[in-house]
Amino acid sequence: MNSRDISEILRDRARRLAEAEGELELQATEPFVAFTVSGQTFGVPLKSVVYAGRLRHLTPLPGGSPYLLGITVLSGHLVSVLDVAAFLDLRHQGLGDVNCCLVVQSGGRQLGLAAEQLIGIEEIPSQRIATISAAGSTEAVTRAAFLDRLRMLLIDLERMIGDVRLSGSGVGHG
Amino acid sequence: MDDILRQVIGVYVEEVREQAQRITQALLVMENDPSRVPTEIEELYRQAHSLKGSSGSLGIVELEQLAHWLESALTGVRRGKERLTPALVDAGLQAMEAAQIRTAGLIADNDIGADDVQRVTESLRILVEGMQPRVADEGRRAPESERSQSPDSESSIRPSATSGPDGLPEIADVIRVSIDRLAAFERRSDELRSLRGRLDRHAGEIGHVARQLDKLLRDLRGHSALDSSQIGALREELQQFQRTLRGTRRDLIEDVDSLQVTTAEFEENLRALRLVPASLLAQPIQLAVREAARVTAREVQLTITGDQVHLDRLLLEELKNPLLHLVRNAVDHGIESMEVREAIGKPARGRIEVAIEQRGGQIEVKVSDDGRGIDPTVVRAKAVERGLLSESEAESLSEQEVYKLLLLPGFSTAQTVTNISGRGVGLDVVRNSVVRLHGQLDIESAIGEGTHFIISVPMTVVASRMLLLRDRDWPFALPQASVLRVVLVRRDRLISVGGHTVIELEGQTVVVARLSQLLKIGEHYDEAASLPLILLRAPGTPVGVLCERILGEHDLILRALPLELQSHRQLSAAALLPNGTAVFVLSASALIEMAMTARPLEIGNPLRPGTILVADDSITTRSLLRSVLEVGGYQVRTAADGDEALRLLRSEPVNLVVSDVRMPRLDGLGLIARLRADPRTSGIPVVLFSSSDSEEDRRRGLASGANAFLSKSAFDRGHLVDVVKNLLRGVA
Numbered sequence: 044m045n046s047r048d049i050s051e052i053l054r055d056r057a058r059r060l061a062e063a064e065g066e067l068e069l070q071a072t073e074p075f076v077a078f079t080v081s082g083q084t085f086g087v088p089l090k091s092v093v094y095a096g097r098l099r100h101l102t103p104l105p106g107g108s109p110y111l112l113g114i115t116v117l118s119g120h121l122v123s124v125l126d127v128a129a130f131l132d133l134r135h136q137g138l139g140d141v142n143c144c145l146v147v148q149s150g151g152r153q154l155g156l157a158a159e160q161l162i163g164i165e166e167i168p169s170q171r172i173a174t175i176s177a178a179g180s181t182e183a184v185t186r187a188a189f190l191d192r193l194r195m196l197l198i199d200l201e202r203m204i205g206d207v208r209l210s211g212s213g214v215g216h217g
Numbered sequence: 218m219d220d221i222l223r224q225v226i227g228v229y230v231e232e233v234r235e236q237a238q239r240i241t242q243a244l245l246v247m248e249n250d251p252s253r254v255p256t257e258i259e260e261l262y263r264q265a266h267s268l269k270g271s272s273g274s275l276g277i278v279e280l281e282q283l284a285h286w287l288e289s290a291l292t293g294v295r296r297g298k299e300r301l302t303p304a305l306v307d308a309g310l311q312a313m314e315a316a317q318i319r320t321a322g323l324i325a326d327n328d329i330g331a332d333d334v335q336r337v338t339e340s341l342r343i344l345v346e347g348m349q350p351r352v353a354d355e356g357r358r359a360p361e362s363e364r365s366q367s368p369d370s371e372s373s374i375r376p377s378a379t380s381g382p383d384g385l386p387e388i389a390d391v392i393r394v395s396i397d398r399l400a401a402f403e404r405r406s407d408e409l410r411s412l413r414g415r416l417d418r419h420a421g422e423i424g425h426v427a428r429q430l431d432k433l434l435r436d437l438r439g440h441s442a443l444d445s446s447q448i449g450a451l452r453e454e455l456q457q458f459q460r461t462l463r464g465t466r467r468d469l470i471e472d473v474d475s476l477q478v479t480t481a482e483f484e485e486n487l488r489a490l491r492l493v494p495a496s497l498l499a500q501p502i503q504l505a506v507r508e509a510a511r512v513t514a515r516e517v518q519l520t521i522t523g524d525q526v527h528l529d530r531l532l533l534e535e536l537k538n539p540l541l542h543l544v545r546n547a548v549d550h551g552i553e554s555m556e557v558r559e560a561i562g563k564p565a566r567g568r569i570e571v572a573i574e575q576r577g578g579q580i581e582v583k584v585s586d587d588g589r590g591i592d593p594t595v596v597r598a599k600a601v602e603r604g605l606l607s608e609s610e611a612e613s614l615s616e617q618e619v620y621k622l623l624l625l626p627g628f629s630t631a632q633t634v635t636n637i638s639g640r641g642v643g644l645d646v647v648r649n650s651v652v653r654l655h656g657q658l659d660i661e662s663a664i665g666e667g668t669h670f671i672i673s674v675p676m677t678v679v680a681s682r683m684l685l686l687r688d689r690d691w692p693f694a695l696p697q698a699s700v701l702r703v704v705l706v707r708r709d710r711l712i713s714v715g716g717h718t719v720i721e722l723e724g725q726t727v728v729v730a731r732l733s734q735l736l737k738i739g740e741h742y743d744e745a746a747s748l749p750l751i752l753l754r755a756p757g758t759p760v761g762v763l764c765e766r767i768l769g770e771h772d773l774i775l776r777a778l779p780l781e782l783q784s785h786r787q788l789s790a791a792a793l794l795p796n797g798t799a800v801f802v803l804s805a806s807a808l809i810e811m812a813m814t815a816r817p818l819e820i821g822n823p824l825r826p827g828t829i830l831v832a833d834d835s836i837t838t839r840s841l842l843r844s845v846l847e848v849g850g851y852q853v854r855t856a857a858d859g860d861e862a863l864r865l866l867r868s869e870p871v872n873l874v875v876s877d878v879r880m881p882r883l884d885g886l887g888l889i890a891r892l893r894a895d896p897r898t899s900g901i902p903v904v905l906f907s908s909s910d911s912e913e914d915r916r917r918g919l920a921s922g923a924n925a926f927l928s929k930s931a932f933d934r935g936h937l938v939d940v941v942k943n944l945l946r947g948v949a
Contacts, residue, residue, distance in 0.1 A: 100798045101836040101837065101840065102799045102801060103691070103843075104782070105693075105737065105738050105801065106785060112837055114779070114801075115799070116481075116798060116799050117481070121776045121778070121779055123779045123781050140833075140835040140838060140879075140908060141838065142834060142836070152779075154779075157837055208781075209780070210780065210781070
């Protein structure tokens, strides 16, 4: 290989790298924290997540709410823990191994989401996100990301936390 | 000041300030309620004696003498031979004020307050010797210039390091820490030290792997090619590194989690240190009312309730001035003169009540008087006169809107301006303070009957005395203030009357309900012949609530419930336990209301089908299985893994085990093997729960000795209860 070949190869390589970089820049992504519960994969915007980890302790809520499991303490703050699938009426029959919790915040309020498994942070390209007809009983899930064979339901936290059932008005308490 | 004194002066000064405050408190209580003289005078003497003793032992003769003459001045009262006169109270109060001022001089090692102490001591001596006291005869204080010219003509006190700008005592800026609380800090400190050791170990492990990798790379440099056996050895070595690093990573994650918990608990303990009892407000309020009553020639009976509530000292500081304004306002504007009161048939002595109460996430302070009340017509007229409203606008205001006019800057309906109030600044200050605390100020009033000013502010941090209890394995807390007492009652003393379960206690018929029934966390009785009955304070007769066990009394930090839980009326707040977990605080008023409409308990032959141990590492699965089985009537115990389950099985009788297959430390199959190997537990039926529903797993589960195998993915509440029932029937 002479010096001319080498410089051509290097030029060609530089051009291809620049093109690839350009493609990457065009491909806008949105970071989500992915988790599973009740056989479904959900995603919440990374910027709204204040804690993701083990659910160390749960004080169960007496009186049997169908979707509020209880409270946990995070750095001295009380956080209600929500069964997302039950809240969205998406629970299939069965019992999950909920050991994790994501604490999310929106509109100055925090809420814990019980999770079976924390998958991690997923950078989701915008073109992979599609609007779907509302999943479950609320408008809190109207978008989904389609990644290979996985469908991730994207939670609109503002709508979820603003849901009348979580407004403290007593509506919908079982 | 010598070295020894310098070392202990800080502690001594704190002691003097506390003693002075207690003596002041005792004097005010005795003056307000003479029936309490016999008990309070003893407390006063104890404190004065301690003050004399500690001062004497440190050679602080001036305060020793002051305490001595105070004791002597009150000897007649103590022996019941003399009445506690206002002059004696004045002398005592001024002595204690002087003592507190002198502490500032002692700390600074100068003469501040020494003259005052000397003058007040002399006044006390004169009082004791039966001469005409020249101390504070009309409550008016001499100006500074007069005092400096004539040091013993008038006992007057300068504001000091321990007095507020208004001359009233400040809330101390030093706190005492209980041994328990200190021990909690030490525990956290031990945990942090242990965590540091673990992190050091992990660093060592990673360093070891790094060195091994360096060595491996050095060795590889000498090889241009590797044969298959060398590649195999290399792979094995790398796999070993991988395992080590994975293990270390897992340990690190756990340690970081632990660090988060420990630091959170540390912060919580620090926050708890800021808590002080609301009773610290009592003395400034009493002094303010006393002073205002004297200046306005009113007679006032002051009652303060709820001062055992603990709250953040910043909140307390912020509440102090608004409260002082309100009580002065009540004396000056609310309470009528004695002549007027007598003329309209009211007792000459007016009443002012300050009630401090914690309501859910709020602190409510109500200042009430039985005075003239607010006349909306007068307020409307004043607003029109000042050009704030037109006549028609004023007429269209509701009563509440009219009261709000009083909170405007400079608005006052007082006919005369006095030193106490009437300048239209008091209520404005109150409103501003309350707004700063994100609270609200409400006014209720009735002409001729009195006025209530109600301040509600969110509690940032509040600790209260709580009764911790347990029912059906659920822990709860109840505010001690709502509990009359707890008695152990035999179940056979409960009877059904008129659709209620009741018990006769000391001639009273008390309605009784079971806590688990009210909260819908289980219906059945247990075998215990006696159960604790919590008697809740209720209008008229107390209401009884039965529970399984009383766990004790604790001062717990309360947290307001998150918004989404605030409609659960049976819960008023949550309390943080020392281990960093939370417990729900029950609302006594909701329990009383629910108990009055609850259906009667099944009193005869209680059925207790059995105790079931649920072992699962998932908190929510444990909670769900527990609630399903409890609703089925079973007593449920829970464990987070096989190890914990075994420990529990060895310590208490269990009729059946429901266990997850996959658990840390000891899994479900391992648990069954250990149970079957022990003759004491070999016969206990075990229901295995598995996330997998493959035939192979089912076969393995049953082969291990499980009596039933259920799939989590096909979980059905009714089926679980049926399986448990059938297995227990088989055992019986």
